[in-house]
Amino acid sequence: MLRVATRCSSLDQFVEAFAPLSDARTLFIASMTTRDPGTRAPFSILLADGTRVMRGQCEVLEAFASPDNPFRRPGVKLQLLELDPDGEAVVARLAQARARWGERRRARRRASARGPARRDADDGAGGA
Numbered sequence: 284m285l286r287v288a289t290r291c292s293s294l295d296q297f298v299e300a301f302a303p304l305s306d307a308r309t310l311f312i313a314s315m316t317t318r319d320p321g322t323r324a325p326f327s328i329l330l331a332d333g334t335r336v337m338r339g340q341c342e343v344l345e346a347f348a349s350p351d352n353p354f355r356r357p358g359v360k361l362q363l364l365e366l367d368p369d370g371e372a373v374v375a376r377l378a379q380a381r382a383r384w385g386e387r388r389r390a391r392r393r394a395s396a397r398g399p400a401r402r403d404a405d406d407g408a409g410g411a
Contacts, residue, residue, distance in 0.1 A: 285326040285341065285361075287312050292331050298373070302380035304354065309344060310377075313358040317346035326361070337370030339363060 291297040304311040318324070320343050327338040345352075345360040354360075366374065 285318070285324045287314075287326065287328045288331070288333075289328065289336075290331050291336075294330070294334075294336060294373070294376075297328075297330060297336055298376045298380045302377050302384050305374075305377045305381060307378070308363045308374070309360055310363060311354045311358055311360050313354070313356045315357055317348060317357065317359050318343045320344060320346055323364070335369070337366055337373045339366035339370050 289297060289300075291300055301310060312328075322343045324341060324343075325338070326341045328336045330336060341361040341363055343359050344362050347354065347357050347359070350356045363370070363374065
């Protein structure tokens with residue numbers, strides 16, 4: 284059993300924290316303890332108070348012992364093979380949050396590509 288205890292205090296906090304670390308059916312879990320890729324196991328993910336967020340079956344797709352990876356920290360990337368109904372609902376919420384997160388990220392990139400806002404010569408500051 285792969286048991287993941289998060290520091291998240293609510294489901295909303297979990298969704299916001301893990302959306303950038305997920306895609307349609309995978310989830311990155313930061314951990315100093317890794318499993319071999321290909322390992323299949325039952326799993327559960329818990330909030331800080333022990334409330335279960337999701338459970339099911341997973342497979343380790345990738346394991347990272349150091350922060351030299353796309354997630355910049357040690358951990359495992361899990362393929363979510365089977366989920367309980369609550370887990371399916373959480374995956375749907377992760378997808379919605381990921382879409383919002385992606386939009387915010389694209390907006391920041393567009394804003395930084397434009398550079399700092401320019402001020403007009405007559406900015407109302409009282410000069411003439």
